[in-house]
Amino acid sequence: LFGGQIVGQALVAAARAVSRDEQVHSLHCYFVRTGDPKVPVLYEVERTRTGKSFSVRSVKAIQHGKPIFTCQASFQLSQPSPVKHQFTMPAVPPPEELLTQEELIQKFLQNPNLAERYRKHLTKIQAEDVPIDIKPVNPPDIFSSEPQEPKQLFWVRARGYIGDTDMKVHCCVAAYISDYAFLGTALLPHRQYRIKFMVSLDHSMWFHAPFRADHWMLYECESPWAGGCRGLVQGRLWRRDGVLAVTCAQEGVIRVEQTPNQSKL
Template identity: 45%
Template sequence: MNEALKEVLDLLDLEQIEHDMFRGRSPEERIQRVFGGQVAAQALVAAGRTVPSGKNVHSLHAYFIRPGDPAVPIVYDVERVRDGRSFSTRRVVAIQHGKAIFTMSASFHIEEPGIEHQASAMPAVPAPETLPTFQEQITALVGEDHEQREWLARPRPVDARYVSPLVWEAHLDPDLRSAETNVWFRFDADLPDDPLLHVVLGAYASDYTLVDTVLLAHGLAWGTSDIMGASLDHAMWFHRPFRADEWLLYAQESPWAGGARGLARGEMFNASGELVVSVVQEAMIRTTLSRNRR
């Protein structure tokens, strides 16, 4: 287990400071704002700790309201909206400096039988073991002497293997631009058999690459002077149990962008081709041109 993954697992071990109130911290690194996937994952941990055993999260709907400050802890206030026989509903507000920075509603459901079908098919893509790691790919692209190479190639908790071009590649080559992208990912360690932990890590990873699909269609890339972006809202539906320490294919597409916003949606498949998670996210995306107009 690399140090980056150890730190994420430590960040998810929230401190309970009051009844239905928890405190989480952020990594000790120089970043402008807290990673959205971290806030969503910590909020889901807080909600899950208040739910009766036997119920698993099946959906969440979240809004990113303000940038998170990585220098101070985040307080998660959980409201027990309802506990029924089959479903439990929770609302979580993440608070910093006395203001809400994030809100989430999450629903939990007992396991019960029902009708089944799967219309979505996993894309035919190369196996993850045949693909380079993100660190290998980005180092080959930007070179050893690039000013951002150290930041881009630093160890990450998620082992991501890109089937599709990176946004930085599409930024340089217009022929690589597309509104679709496929990425294999897993947390490269033997994790405990805790269903909530695997769902939480899936939520954490879901925010890594989804907005990239919007940028990829336009040849925009993070770290360049012509782009500024931030997540606005995020929704997930968890269809089947899965393990975050096993390979998952994240098939993503951007059906629309406009008005300084972009929509992206994704589907996560396990190695057997079963659809395990569906995701939709909208992000604010401002280019140099749109910022100059405001």
């Protein structure tokens, strides 16, 4: 099971247990067991607190009678405030000037010098049915095993039309999008190692401003730390007009072969 799918569906369940006027502002999740893609997921919602301005809903995703995932989502009624600030959006080329992930993969696969292990990996990605349009701003050089800065930039949007509907719907879709290729940012400085195992441990999101998940947004990802078989990644989803819409953070398990890979291709 894709972690972003569980996060998004859990948020759908939580959002159905609050009033239409309340909007999600934060979400904190833990992946506690491996999911089974062959079994339906039951989402159990607890109304933890319902206040005048804020409400909290706790969600368990259950398979085989045991929780595989837990989260708490906090919702808020709109409140004006004079206290406002945000970072500045990175200056990057617009999505119209960039290749899609599919076009980049096809370009790499046409190179006869591509190593077989990369060819298998890219073919696997190519076969995945991902409902996200992705345009990397700074795609990694797959022909080099040299360490790279743990930062990535993507233009992302949901495939298909969602429309100007309840903001909670767009937040649920953004939760799905936010988990895609996120943890991989922590591996960019360590590309000389083969991955044995990589899985998300937790996922947190903070929603700052209205947005359309079916419109292009810039996903800025970085990894400030890795160690102890874990990696930490942080992300920001920017609207095209420079407004910071969402902030994300995630920690995951990363296990690699102890001996660096010597092959350059």
